């Protein structure tokens with residue numbers, strides 16, 4: 220079956236009794252048992268809930284996993300997956316990961332004796348050099364944030380096999396519509412479903428998909444033991460959003476390409492980062508595994524004055540964190556998403572003070588371009 224079909228049918232037939240087309244919201248904490256020793260398959264909603272299960276089954280099918288798991292946020296999903304590791308274990312993590320991922324590793328899991336070496340996204344030799352006998356896993360994001368660098372999957376998969384490590388992929392930026400890491404040999408996929416998957420800037424949710432049966436059992440155990448699970452209402456919203464993922468991503472990608480091409484023509488713009496551009500250094504590499512280029516366009520402008528002018532003058536595009544929703548949003552990574560990093564690390568990641576990150580929505584692209592054009596224009600106003 221094609222992925223757009225799987226998406227549209229997410230959660231279908233979860234209620235054979237009534238035939239409800241939309242997954243019912245099972246807003247219940249607990250479930251009655253028919254008799255001693257008998258179960259409906261559900262007993263308590265932290266452990267399992269039918270609405271959440273519909274979402275978990277959908278992400279498992281989409282990612283080609285043995286099992287899926289839904290959490291209260293992307294970071295709840297990551298916290299649970301990181302709880303697979305123990306004091307003394309070591310992880311190799313690609314630089315340029317989500318800021319909350321750094322915080323979780325450096326401020327929380329470090330206190331439990333889990334150590335991390337950060338390596339440049341593209342530097343395969345650095346990953347290799349970082350591996351020690353204590354290393355358990357490599358954690359990468361499918362595309363780095365905010366400059367959209369694409370890791371060398373083939374090389375990292377070879378490294379993972381050679382050293383018997385787990386490969387964990389945060390696939391938030393590409394989603395299973397474009398990229399399915401488990402099919403390539405990764406072990407665990409994570410998502411902030413708050414972004415593209417739920418897709419409407421209205422829900423916080425996290426998803427995990429696990430390929431191996433035994434590993435899935437361990438993650439399922441941790442999901443229940445830690446208890447950071449997704450509520451039924453938000454599970455329903457996530458399913459509801461997910462159904463249109465294919466349509467939304469097609470539109471968002473088309474808009475992104477047009478906007479990236481437009482930005483390149485502007486004298487106020489120094490550099491545009493979008494893997495869909497033919498000259499982008501990631502253009503070839505991303506096509507080796509992903510059927511899409513994403514819907515985030517980052518660009519460097521000529522001065523701090525331009526940053527201020529663009530942010531204050533944009534009308535349609537909101538100045539807000541997050542990405543992946545139907546509404547376009549813009550951020551200044553150096554003072555928002557990447558503010559906690561040192562100036563040195565920011566420089567390594569290409570996060571200059573004049574970099575802007577645009578999360579492209581589904582609006583008509585001519586309106587988006589007109590909004591950007593009037594905001595970039597140096598006519599003396601607002602300077």
Ligand SMILES: *Cc1c(COP(=O)(O)O)cnc(C)c1O
Pocket residue numbers: 292293294295317319360389391392410411412413414423424425
């Ligand atoms: C937003 C985000 C997260 C965190 O997800 P939340 O749902 O906000 O907890 C993790 N990874 C990436 C790549 C993200 O963009």
